[in-house]
Amino acid sequence: MNIAEIDRQHVWHHLSQHAIYDHKQPPVMVKGEGLKVWDINGKEYLDASAGGVWTVNVGYGRRSIAEAVKQQLETLNFFAATAGTPVAAEFSKKLLEKMPGMSRVYLSNSGSEANEKAYKMVRQIAHKKYNGKKHKILYRERDYHGTTITCLSSTGQEERRSQYGPFTPGFIEIPHCCEYRSQYGDIADYGIRAAKAMEEVILKEGPDTIGAVVLEPITAGGGVITPPEGYWQKIQEICRKYDILLHIDEVVCGMGRTGAWFGYQHYGIKPDIVTLAKGVASGYAAISCTVTTEAVFNLFKSNPEDREDYFRDISTFGGCTAGPAAALENLRILEDEKLLENASHMGEYLMAGLRQLQQKHPIVGDVRGKGLFLGIELVNDPVSKEPVDEQVAIKVAGLCLEKGLMIGRTNRSFSQFNNTLCLSPALTINQEEADRILSILDEVITEISP
Numbered sequence: 001m002n003i004a005e006i007d008r009q010h011v012w013h014h015l016s017q018h019a020i021y022d023h024k025q026p027p028v029m030v031k032g033e034g035l036k037v038w039d040i041n042g043k044e045y046l047d048a049s050a051g052g053v054w055t056v057n058v059g060y061g062r063r064s065i066a067e068a069v070k071q072q073l074e075t076l077n078f079f080a081a082t083a084g085t086p087v088a089a090e091f092s093k094k095l096l097e098k099m100p101g102m103s104r105v106y107l108s109n110s111g112s113e114a115n116e117k118a119y120k121m122v123r124q125i126a127h128k129k130y131n132g133k134k135h136k137i138l139y140r141e142r143d144y145h146g147t148t149i150t151c152l153s154s155t156g157q158e159e160r161r162s163q164y165g166p167f168t169p170g171f172i173e174i175p176h177c178c179e180y181r182s183q184y185g186d187i188a189d190y191g192i193r194a195a196k197a198m199e200e201v202i203l204k205e206g207p208d209t210i211g212a213v214v215l216e217p218i219t220a221g222g223g224v225i226t227p228p229e230g231y232w233q234k235i236q237e238i239c240r241k242y243d244i245l246l247h248i249d250e251v252v253c254g255m256g257r258t259g260a261w262f263g264y265q266h267y268g269i270k271p272d273i274v275t276l277a278k279g280v281a282s283g284y285a286a287i288s289c290t291v292t293t294e295a296v297f298n299l300f301k302s303n304p305e306d307r308e309d310y311f312r313d314i315s316t317f318g319g320c321t322a323g324p325a326a327a328l329e330n331l332r333i334l335e336d337e338k339l340l341e342n343a344s345h346m347g348e349y350l351m352a353g354l355r356q357l358q359q360k361h362p363i364v365g366d367v368r369g370k371g372l373f374l375g376i377e378l379v380n381d382p383v384s385k386e387p388v389d390e391q392v393a394i395k396v397a398g399l400c401l402e403k404g405l406m407i408g409r410t411n412r413s414f415s416q417f418n419n420t421l422c423l424s425p426a427l428t429i430n431q432e433e434a435d436r437i438l439s440i441l442d443e444v445i446t447e448i449s450p
């Protein structure tokens with residue numbers, strides 16, 4: 001039996017309806033180099049999705065990361081993170097140099113886990129400082145924060161939540177901030193209005209019941225939603241006014257994806273908690289981080305005699321050294337190869353190309369994003385903005401794949417945001433590769449346009 005058939009019979013693929021594999025093989029990927037990836041049949045693809053889920057920021061086939069991991073594993077593969085290791089210490093210091101104002105790194109293994117740690121911190125702070133009252137956490141419609149039941153409890157995407165309830169109590173939704181899909185009509189200060197929507201929720205719930213708000217800097221899977229003008233400043237102002245911690249989920253946008261080290265750094269805000277995962281080691285090892293300010297960290301330092309007051313959390317594999325070893329070398333590559341600069345520059349180049357596609361094809365309703373994190377919203381009519389049927393977006397992605405281009409699609413949705421394609425190539429992308437992405441997209445959109 002060949003490997004593809006063994007896969008078909010034994011592997012349960014993520015986010016997949018397996019009925020479609022009753023009569024065909026699921027994709028099996030075998031090799032990558034730069035932006036290229038090859039499947040088991042030898043077909044070559046240009047990957048504009050960084051591994052399907054915005055992860056491989058430095059590109060495939062990095063021998064120096066593999067070497068750093070190998071050396072570390074031969075020296076010390078694991079020790080519980082109750083103790084330190086040189087590699088985790090060195091990585092944490094380097095990471096914090098890119099995050100002025102932040103002070104401590106808590107290591108775990110996935111974006112969901114990093115967010116769960118943050119929620120636990122917020123809940124424990126509520127108990128320590130506010131008699132348990134200030135325990136609610138706000139999250140935003142269209143944002144995603146992970147796969148566990150509690151992360152889904154803080155996720156504003158019905159397509160991810162349905163059939164998984166009941167959910168963890170204490171998570172409250174605030175409205176989305178997608179200007180293209182404005183809930184308030186065509187208004188000049190949409191950003192301020194959208195941020196004030198958070199304040200309305202706070203006042204309704206009671207400010208003394210709300211401990212934190214978790215937000216993506218740019219909503220990723222929910223439709224590549226870039227924050228409108230003035231939004232972030234207002235959000236920060238409201239958080240300070242009501243003593244609410246600002247937790248930014250940088251799982252997708254962090255580590256250079258948007259052309260800054262972190263998405264929030266475009267907007268001049270100062271978070272209390274930042275969570276990171278995907279690009280931290282570009283998928284060469286599993287690692288995630290919950291990063292806090294010294295002020296948050298200090299809340300957990302108290303009388304050593306007290307047996308409950310410290311952060312009573314542990315994650316076994318937070319002690320794997322492969323993660324920080326890969327992450328340290330990943331950081332060096334991002335810096336030495338000036339990949340943030342490339343992300344900004346090539347992001348603008350791709351965006352200019354997408355704007356041309358928008359001019360040419362009425363089906364391209366909106367293009368948005370920052371750096372190398374770009375979205376293309378498809379509509380039946382640019383005036384009414386009626387979204388295309390989900391099948392159209394699926395078809396575009398499928399035709400691109402046939403032509404050797406991998407692009408992403410944001411999540412299937414019961415709402416209006418089911419129609420956005422996503423480009424997120426490795427930050428090493430060059431002009432020739434960008435041109436190829438644009439030309440295949442142009443071809444496919446021409447083919448499917450009515």
Ligand code: PMP
Binds near residue numbers: 147
């Ligand atoms: N936050 C965001 C913004 C994400 O997009 C994701 C994953 N797509 C997560 C958290 C969860 O990360 P993981 O799948 O590593 O648990």
